[in-house]
Amino acid sequence: MSTTRRIGTVILDVVLAALFGAAGFEEVHTSAIGLLPAAAGPTVAVVAGIALLARRFRPLPVLGVALLGQLLVGAFAPMLLAIYTVARHYGNRRPTWLAALASVIVAVVPWGAGSWWELFVHRGVIVTVGLALPLLLGLWTNQRAETLAALRERAEQAERERDLRAAAAVEAERLRIAGELHDIVAHRISQITVLAGALEVSADGKPAEIAGTIRATGSRALTEMRELLGVLRARDGGEAAPLRPVPDLGAIAELVAEAVAAGQQVDLSLPPDLPRVPGPVGRAAHRLVREALTNAAKHAAGAEVRVALTVADDRLDVDVRNGPGERTALAAQGSGFGLLGMRERVELAGGTVHSGPLAGGYRVHATFPLTADE
Template sequence: MPWRSTLLLAVFVVVGSGFASRGQPDRESLDALGRTLLLAGSALLLLRHRHPVPVVFGVAAATLAYVAAGYAHGPVFLTVAVGCYAAIVHGHRYAAWGALASLWLGNLLIGHWLYPHLPPDGDTAAAWGREIPVAAFVVAILAASELVGVRREQWAQQRAERAAAEKRRADEERLRIARELHDVLAHSISVINVQAGVGLALLDSDPEQARTALTAIRTASKEALGEVRQVLAALRAPGEAPRAPAPGLDRLPELVEQARSAGLTVETRSEGEPVPLPPGTGLAAFRIVQEALTNVVRHSGSRTARVVLAYAPGRLELRIDDEGPATVIAAGADGSGHGLAGMRERAAALGGTIEAGARPDGGFRVRAVLPFRPKETP
C-alpha cells in the first residue's frame, strides 16, 4: 500500500489549499468540510493500485464536490492527476478519460450555470477564457499518464522478452548438455557392453582375450569419464573457456579403434580436399559419426561400417553405411530415437540436414550435410 506517497500528497494538498484560500478571498474559506473533502480524495489514493477504477471516479467526485462547495482552486487537482495516472498504468485508460471528462463537464456546469445556487454568495459566472487552462490541464494529465503508461508497457514487454530469451538460452544449454552426455555415454557404454559380453564369454576359455576386453572397457570408461567431466565443468562454470578442446574429426581414428574393439570393422574414406573445420562443425561431425557407429554396434547385424567424408566448398557431407540387414535395426532408427534426434539438432543448429533410413540394397545409411565457413589461416 503506497501510504508514504499518499501521506505526503495529502499534506501538500491541504497546506497548499490553505494558502490558495488566503490568496482567493472571494471564495469560501477553507473549513472543516473543505479539509474533509481534501483528505477524503487523498485517502482514496491508498487503494489506487488495487482498485484503480473506483479510486479515479471517487477522487474526481470528491474534487468536484470541493469545487461545488465554493472553495478556492488549488492543488486539489493533483489528487485527480495521481488517480488518472494509476488507472492508465493499470490498463484502465477509458476509466481515466471518463473521470476527467466528468470532472471537466461538472466544472463547466458549476462555473456557468449552477453558480447562482452554490456557494459563495454573490458569485458570478466564470470567464470562458478560464476554461482554456482547465482544458489544457486535463489534456496534460492524460498525455503524461498515457506516455508513462506506454513506457511502462514497453518496459514490461522488454522484461518479458529478456526473460523469455534467458529461458530459451537456458533450455538450449540444457539440451546441448543432454545431447553431449547422450552421445558420450551411449557410445562408451555400447563399447563397454560389447566388451563385457566378450570378456564373460572368454573368461574361462581364453583368459588373454578376456584381459584384452577388460582393457578396452577400462579405456572406454576412462575416456567417457573425461568427457563427462568436461561437460559438467562447462555446466558449473558457464562462460569460461574449456580446459580441453572440443573433439573433432581429428579424433576419428579413436572412434575407429573403439569400434574395432567392439568387433566392428570401420572403413574410412575422404573425398575432395580436406580443409580445417570450425570447432562447432568439427564437433557436430564427430558426434554424428560417433552416434552412427554406436547405432551400428547396438542395433545392426552387420560387423562392417563405412564412413565417407566428402569435402566441398563451404560444406561437409558425411555418409555412414552398414550392411544391415535393415530388419535388424531396432525401433527408433527411423528417426524417433534420441540419438538420431540429437543428430538432427546438431545439423539444424549449423543450417544443415540429416537423412537416415534403410538403403535400397539393404543395410542402413546416415547422411549429413553440414555447411560451414572455412577457417581463415593467418
C-alpha cells in the first residue's frame, strides 16, 4: 500500500470513529437502556468510539467493546460500524454470522429498562433491520474485494503463462536457428575440408580445379548464411532476402552431386518415380541425407558412401551408410546438434530413425509413412 493511500485510510478511520462515537455519545443521554447508571453513559460511549480506531486490525474485539457499550449504556451506533467491519473482514463465514447473532441479541433486548416487554416489541424489527444493513454492506464489500483479487490473480497468472510461452517460443526458435546454422555451416565446411585435404596431396595438375571448387563451395555457404540472416532480419521488420525453394526429395540428387564435386565418393540409388510426400517428410529426408554426408566427410574421409531411397509397403526408407575412412580434424569439434537435430526432424515428420556403427563404418536409416499431401 502506498504512503498516500495509507494516510487516506488512517484519516477515514479517524473520521468514522469520531462520527459513530459522537452518535453513541448522543444516544446515551436519552437512552433508557443500560445496566449501568446514566452517569457512566458518556464515558462508555467515548471508550466505544475510541475502540473503533482499531477495527481494521481487531474486528471481533472491537465489536465486543461495541456490544458492551450497548449492553451497559445503550450506545447502539458504534455497533453498526463494528458489525460492518466484521462482515467486511470475514465475509460469508462462521465468525460473521456468530457476531451477527450476538449483535441482534444484545441490541434487541432492552437491558436494564423498566418497561422491558414494550421496548422489546418496538425495538425488535427496527434494530434488526438497522444491523442488517451494515452487515449486508460488509458482506457485499468482502465479496467484491475477493472477486477483484481473483480477477487480478487470474490476470497475473495469464501474464505469467504468456511470458512462459514467449520464453518457450524464443528458446525453440533459438534451437531451430542453431540447427539451421549447423546444417549450413557444418555441411559446407566439411566439403571445404575434404577439398583442402585433396589439394594437399594433389600432384596431377588439379590444384586449380580443386581450388575453384573450394571457392564455389565457400560462396554457396555464404549465400545460404545470408539467406538465413535475411529471414531473421525480416522477422525484425527488415526486408527479407530472396530464398531458394524448400529442400525436398527432389533436391537430394543435387545434394549428392555437390558432395561428389567436393571429392566424396557417393553412390545414389533412387526409385524410378519419387513418391509424393508431405513437406515435412521431404525436408526431413533431405536434411537427414545432408547430415549423414557431412558426418561421413568429417569422420570417414575418403570412404565410399551409399545413399538409397526405397518405397515399399506404404513407407519411404532413407538409408545412408559409409565404409571406414580417416577422421578429420573437424571430427573432434562436433557440436552435437547434428544427430540430435536430425532425429527431431524425422520424429516431427512422423518417422523413425536409427543410427549406429556398421562393419567398420556407419549407417543412418529412417522410415517415413507415405501419406499424400491434402
